[in-house]
Amino acid sequence: MTAPFWQHKRLADMSAAEWExxxxxxxxxxxxxxxxxxxxxLHFTRVACRLLDVHSCRCKxxxxxxxxxxxxxxxxxxxxxxxRWLPETCAYRRLSEGRELPSWHPLISGDPxxxxxxxxxxxxxxxxxxxxxxxxxxxxxx
Numbered sequence: 780m781t782a783p784f785w786q787h788k789r790l791a792d793m794s795a796a797e798w799e800x801x802x803x804x805x806x807x808x809x810x811x812x813x814x815x816x817x818x819x820x821l822h823f824t825r826v827a828c829r830l831l832d833v834h835s836c837r838c839k840x841x842x843x844x845x846x847x848x849x850x851x852x853x854x855x856x857x858x859x860x861x862x863r864w865l866p867e868t869c870a871y872r873r874l875s876e877g878r879e880l881p882s883w884h885p886l887i888s889g890d891p892x893x894x895x896x897x898x899x900x901x902x903x904x905x906x907x908x909x910x911x912x913x914x915x916x917x918x919x920x921x
Contacts, residue, residue, distance in 0.1 A: 785874055785886065790856035798856075801870040803884050803894045806836030806901040808854075811914055812864050821864055824917040827905040836900045868899050 784797050793801075809831040813822040830839050830848055838844050844851045854862065854871060865872040870880055880887050883897035895902050911917060 783886065785870075785880060790859065790871070790874060793856075800886060801874070803868070803870055803899070804836050804891060805866070805868065805894050805899050806831055806833070806905060807866045807899075808852075808864075808869070809838065810901060810905060811908065813914055813918065822918045823864075824914050825901075825905050825919050826908050826911050826914055826917045827901060829908045831901075831905070831907070833905045833907060834902060836895070836902055 784793065785801065788797070790798070806827065809828045811824045811826045811828070813824065814820070815822065827833055828838075828848060828851070830844055830851075831837070832839050840847050845853070852858075852862070854865075856875075859865070859871045859875040862872075867873075868881065870884060870886075873880060881897075882888065883893045883899065885891045885893055894900050906917070
């Protein structure tokens, strides 16, 4: 039997469909982060981009999100290593660091809800930026 594509392909060699399927749908990358100007320390918030559906943990306008949110990051195989804010659970980060996908990842479990049942997604605790005044009031401990 052939090994799954993520076990034998480098990130840069994956097709667009394979690349996209690595996203577990946790929504964590869509949370606002604050950087301390003096120390460079990152502070994560529970505030999600206005385009994130906080229940499904998917972007409402993924295909043309950059038209709506100019600073939305397009993650590429070349960039994964420089985005230190990607969560430890992120498949892109894990694979770039030579680690396996966790058992709850939808590619392993076969179930897109497994990320939510595992408590890894932002479902149930993230709020939309449209409901928030000051981001600093919503900093979380990660």
